[in-house]
Amino acid sequence: MNRIDRLFQSGKKDILSIFFTAGFPHLNDTVEIIKTLDKKGVDLIEIGVPFSDPMADGPVIQHSNQVALANGMSQKVLIEQLKNIRKETDIPLIFMGYINPTLQYGFENLCKKAVEIGIDGFIIPDIPLDVYQKEYAEIIKKYDLRFILLVTPETPEERVRLIDEVSSGFVYMVSSASTTGAQQNFNETKQAYFKKIENMNLKNPTLVGFGVSNKETFDAAAAHSRGCIIGSAFVRALEDNPTIEAAAESLISKVRGK
Amino acid sequence: MSKYGIDENGYYGRFGGAYVPEILQKNITELKANYLKIMNDPTFKAELNQLLHDYVGRPTPLYYAKRMSEKYGCKLYLKREDLCHTGAHKLNNALGQLLLAKRMGKTRIVAETGAGQHGVGTATVCALMNMECVVYMGATDVKRQYLNVQRMRMLGAKVVPVTTGNATLKDATNEAIRDWCCNPANTHYIIGSVVGPDPFPDMVARFQSVISEEIKKQLKAQEGRENPDYLIACVGGGSNAAGTFFHYIEDESVKLYAAEAAGEGLEDPTKSAATIHLGREGVLHGSRTLIMMDDDGQITEAFSISAGLDYPGIGPMHAFLADKGRSKVFAVTDEEAMAAALELTKTEGIIPAIESAHALAVLPKCKFKKDDVVVLTVSGRGDKDMNTYADHFHLGE
Ligand SMILES: Cc1ncc(COP(=O)(O)O)c(C=O)c1O
Numbered sequence: 001m002n003r004i005d006r007l008f009q010s011g012k013k014d015i016l017s018i019f020f021t022a023g024f025p026h027l028n029d030t031v032e033i034i035k036t037l038d039k040k041g042v043d044l045i046e047i048g049v050p051f052s053d054p055m056a057d058g059p060v061i062q063h064s065n066q067v068a069l070a071n072g073m074s075q076k077v078l079i080e081q082l083k084n085i086r087k088e089t090d091i092p093l094i095f096m097g098y099i100n101p102t103l104q105y106g107f108e109n110l111c112k113k114a115v116e117i118g119i120d121g122f123i124i125p126d127i128p129l130d131v132y133q134k135e136y137a138e139i140i141k142k143y144d145l146r147f148i149l150l151v152t153p154e155t156p157e158e159r160v161r162l163i164d165e166v167s168s169g170f171v172y173m174v175s176s177a178s179t180t181g182a183q184q185n186f187n188e189t190k191q192a193y194f195k196k197i198e199n200m201n202l203k204n205p206t207l208v209g210f211g212v213s214n215k216e217t218f219d220a221a222a223a224h225s226r227g228c229i230i231g232s233a234f235v236r237a238l239e240d241n242p243t244i245e246a247a248a249e250s251l252i253s254k255v256r257g258k
Numbered sequence: 259m260s261k262y263g264i265d266e267n268g269y270y271g272r273f274g275g276a277y278v279p280e281i282l283q284k285n286i287t288e289l290k291a292n293y294l295k296i297m298n299d300p301t302f303k304a305e306l307n308q309l310l311h312d313y314v315g316r317p318t319p320l321y322y323a324k325r326m327s328e329k330y331g332c333k334l335y336l337k338r339e340d341l342c343h344t345g346a347h348k349l350n351n352a353l354g355q356l357l358l359a360k361r362m363g364k365t366r367i368v369a370e371t372g373a374g375q376h377g378v379g380t381a382t383v384c385a386l387m388n389m390e391c392v393v394y395m396g397a398t399d400v401k402r403q404y405l406n407v408q409r410m411r412m413l414g415a416k417v418v419p420v421t422t423g424n425a426t427l428k429d430a431t432n433e434a435i436r437d438w439c440c441n442p443a444n445t446h447y448i449i450g451s452v453v454g455p456d457p458f459p460d461m462v463a464r465f466q467s468v469i470s471e472e473i474k475k476q477l478k479a480q481e482g483r484e485n486p487d488y489l490i491a492c493v494g495g496g497s498n499a500a501g502t503f504f505h506y507i508e509d510e511s512v513k514l515y516a517a518e519a520a521g522e523g524l525e526d527p528t529k530s531a532a533t534i535h536l537g538r539e540g541v542l543h544g545s546r547t548l549i550m551m552d553d554d555g556q557i558t559e560a561f562s563i564s565a566g567l568d569y570p571g572i573g574p575m576h577a578f579l580a581d582k583g584r585s586k587v588f589a590v591t592d593e594e595a596m597a598a599a600l601e602l603t604k605t606e607g608i609i610p611a612i613e614s615a616h617a618l619a620v621l622p623k624c625k626f627k628k629d630d631v632v633v634l635t636v637s638g639r640g641d642k643d644m645n646t647y648a649d650h651f652h653l654g655e
Contacts, residue, residue, distance in 0.1 A: 052423060052541065052556040055435050056279040062422050074554040099277055100540045101555030125279040126541065150280040154442055159283070177281055178440045 003092035003120045004146050004169040007043055008205045008226065015227025016255065017044035017207055018187065018234050019096060020174060021064035022081075023073025024050075025238055030081045031088065032244050038091045040248045044207075046123065046229065047082075049097030056125045058181035060232040069169075073107045079113050086118035094148070094169075096123040107136055111143040113245040121146030121169045129163055148172050153193045157200070171204045173197055173225060175211045181232030186211075186220040194224035215257035231257065262507045262584055264575070265426055268456025269546075271581065273574035276455035277367035281439045288362070290457045296361050297464060298356075306357055308599045310468060313386070314343050314353060318469075320476035320621055320633070325605040332366035332488075332626035333481070337473055337635040339498060340610060344378050346638030347466060347498045352448055354465035356387055359446035366390045366445045370434040372427035372494070373566035373613070374406025375638060376450030391415040394433040396426035402565055424559045427569050431543050449494025452573035455544030459500075459573050466501025473633055474505055481631055488624070489632040490515040492616040493587075494533075494566050496573035498637035503585070513586065515624075516576060517616040519562035520589035531560035532589040533572040534580050542571040563592035563646065564612040566638075594619040596650050599640065611638030612646060 007015065018037050022030050037045055050068040054061060085093070095114060102110055102124060114122070122145060127136065129149060140147045146169030151160050154177055164171055175190060186194075197206060206250070208221035209229030221228050234251050241247035268274050268290070276286050296302050310316040318338045327334040339347035352369075359367060367389050371377030377393040384391035393410055397419040400407050410417050425427035431454075437445040452459040452466075474484045489506060491499035493516045506512040522529035527536050527550060537548035542557060550558045550570040562568040579585040599615035602608050610618065614637045625631065640647065648654060 053428065053432050055432055055543075056281070056439065058436075059422075066423070067557060074556075076554070098541075100542065100549070100551070100557070104538075104551065104553065104555030128276065128278060128280070128283060131275065131277065153283045154281060154284040156284070163280075174281060177442050179436045194437070202631055226387045 001145065001244055002146060002169070003090065004044070007092050008170060012043065012049055013226065014222045015043045016252070017046060017227065017229040018232035019046040019048055019229060020044050020234055020238065021048035021050055021061060021068050022078045023068030023071045024064040025067065027071040027077070028081070029071060029244060030078065031085060034091070034093070036244050036248050038089045042091070042252070043227070044092045044094070046094045046096045046231070047078070049078060049095055049101060051098040051101055052082060054098060056179055058179040058232060060181045060235050063152055064235045074081045075101055075110070079117060079124065080218055082117045091118065092120045093118065094121045095119055099126045100125055101151050101242070108139050111139055113147055114145060115143050121148060123172060125150060129166060133166055140168070150174050151197065153190070160197065160200060164204050169204070170226070171202060171206045172229070173206045173208045175208055175221065178210060179222055186217050191220060191224070194221060198224040216255050218255045260508055262579060262582065264460045268460070270575050270578035273545070273547050273577040274456055274459060275545065275546050276544055277541045279439065280456045281442065281589045284521050285438065285442050286455055292362060293358060293461050294459055296358050302357065302361065306354055309353055310350070314349050315341060316468065317472040317476070318342060320473060320480065322480065323606050326602070329605065329626055330621050330626060332630040335480070335486070336608070336630070336634045337447050337469060337479070337502065337633055339469065340608070340614065340636045340639035342384050344375070345641060346375040346379070346611065347469065347501060348376045348450060349382065350468055350501065351450070351462050351465040351497060352376065353383045354400040355446070355448040355461070356380070356383040356389065359448070360387065362446065364444060364446040366392070366441065367448055368392045368394065368434050368437045368445055369448045370394050370427065370430040371570065372396070372430070372448060373564070373642065374399070374403040374410070375566060375642065377415070377417070378406050378413070380448050381410040381413035384415060385413045392437065393417050394420050394430040394437070396424070396430045398425045399427065399430070399565055403642060426559065427543070428557060435543065451497040452500045452575055453495040453545060453569070453571060455545055459545065459575055462506060463500040463575060464499050467504035468495050469498065469504065469635060470500035470505040473502070477631070477633065483631070485509060485512050486631040486633040488513045488515060488630065488632040490517065490617050490620050490632065492517045492567065492637060493572065493576055494519070494569050494613060495571070495589050496576040498635050500573060501573055502633070502635045507579070507584070510584070514579065514584060515578070515620055516585050516587045517590045518587055518619050519564055519567035519595070519616055520591045521561040521563070523591055524589055529560065529561050531568045531570070533560065533570060534576065534587045535589050537572065545571070545574050547574045548572050548577045563595065564616065566611070566613040567616065581626040588620045588623055590616040590619040599647065601653065608636065609640035610636050611640050612643045614638055
């Protein structure tokens with residue numbers, strides 16, 4: 001069974017998904033970061049595939065993309081690093097990147113490689129719903145991968161339904177009208193939006209991302225979804241801590257409040 | 259359906275489209291649903307035309323360049339966009355989009371700028387209409403084009419230097435898009451060229467189409483015919499060329515010549531901005547088009563002496579016209595452009611923007627017949643480039 005499906009079907013609540021940028025802080029940290037997060041009880045990992053022009057990302061992840069590329073990260077290098085990852089861990093893994101590098105690698109080519117090394121799905125925020133349906137949904141199906149689409153507070157209800165129809169694995173609920181990492185607390189307007197989506201009883205489970213950084217924001221979002229995705233706060237922790245292990249511990253204790 | 263126009267899905271052939279994250283879908287959908295409706299509204303047209311006439315200074319002259327004509331053995335007309343208020347064609351678009359944004363109830367404007375001409379144009383119309391204005395500009399360009407930074411500030415705009423990426427136009431564009439993502443309700447993004455997600459390329463082309471609308475009338479009056487044999491314009495993103503070509507695109511008897519900036523030449527892609535010659539198909543700033551990039555799909559920096567042409571992408575319309583063989587694209591080096599600028603200055607007493615000089619540099623590459631009517635768009639004036647000219651031609655000595 002696809003590992004993303006397995007996670008959600010397990011009925012687990014308060015799912016913690018962590019994003020990091022491959023190649024940051026050091027080129028060869030990728031496997032160790034994955035193993036460490038798995039060991040520390042993280043439920044799902046999003047591997048950021050760096051891009052020179054990450055339109056949907058805030059300053060922290062932009063910076064990590066730039067550093068990763070300067071370190072020599074590329075799709076080829078990343079796939080090589082991950083070729084034995086399934087001997088190390090069974091945690092669900094998602095590639096998160098942008099369309100331009102994906103197209104240069106070849107969408108189908110990348111799917112084929114992803115299946116070979118044991119990647120479970122993709123998040124590519126600048127592939128919009130209609131383009132995905134027209135050009136890529138078939139390929140994703142053929143390789144039995146999951147393709148996670150995003151909804152935001154700006155997405156009209158009808159369109160949320162459509163996105164839920166087409167998305168697989170889960171639906172990524174963007175917390176606010178912002179790029180990644182904009183740090184706010186989740187006020188009443190946001191809670192109302194989480195609640196609205198919760199009450200729509202989508203076919204897919206949802207995870208909340210963008211701006212989740214501590215126990216307060218985690219709990220507020222997880223109350224109306226299956227859990228949260230943390231990106232910028234972990235990328236920053238990687239910068240601020242001497243080791244990957246320390247970064248993971250510091251972030252997880254902040255979020256889980258233990 | 260037209261042969262070379264945009265289709266109902268926002269594509270020119272396989273180029274174009276709207277590759278934007280979900281957060282921008284609502285804005286893009288709203289814009290797409292409204293821009294033609296608003297632009298075709300008679301009261302909107304009247305308001306825009308009045309301001310184009312009284313404020314921008316349109317129609318701009320179509321000037322018969324006698325000495326240049328003799329030199330190149332043709333009848334050369336210059337479309338004088340350099341005489342627009344603020345010094346370039348950019349104001350046609352900035353004004354149009356601002357009026358449109360107002361009708362859509364937006365209260366805040368963001369824009370990107372490279373050379374600063376589009377930033378100045380946007381800051382100008384925001385001052386005119388009392389709108390909040392934020393202009394993103396690469397930190398490198400802030401230094402290169404300081405005079406324009408000061409103009410924008412005097413006009414009341416907030417100029418935000420962008421230090422991410424390579425700190426130039428493409429990064430300023432990313433930052434403007436991010437701002438729009440964070441402020442979708444009250445903000446309109448006035449993009450400066452025929453680039454970006456659908457419907458921007460078509461909307462900007464329409465606001466610039468006043469250039470060819472006027473050429474038709476003026477040429478009829480001056481030459482007794484609406485159609486020239488050749489149209490020549492420079493392409494950065496491609497907005498002045500789009501405006502110059504617009505009403506002639508379907509008429510294949512009119513040759514469309516586009517000049518892109520080759521920097522130091524075509525041999526070394528890191529020293530060039532000739533996107534149509536050197537680029538590959540991909541997606542940049544929400545549009546599927548030709549792009550300068552490496553094997554992994556990372557966007558590379560474009561290089562040209564002209565800050566207004568060093569964009570690593572190209573408007574999808576121009577990728578399409580070139581692909582179909584409808585337009586012919588010339589790669590013009592820095593040296594050729596500088597020589598052409600000097601030539602126009604000395605023979606006609608017009609100092610062009612370096613961008614426009616790229617179009618002028620196409621003339622010596624052509625073989626004209628004596629009766630050929632050639633219309634070349636001088637997209638802007640050279641005031642902003644005086645430091646570069648002074649250095650290059652050692653004017654201080
Ligand atoms: C005078 C002038 N011409 C041309 C351009 C290039 O833009 P486009 O290709 O959109 O006309 C610029 C851009 O800054 C400019 O300032």
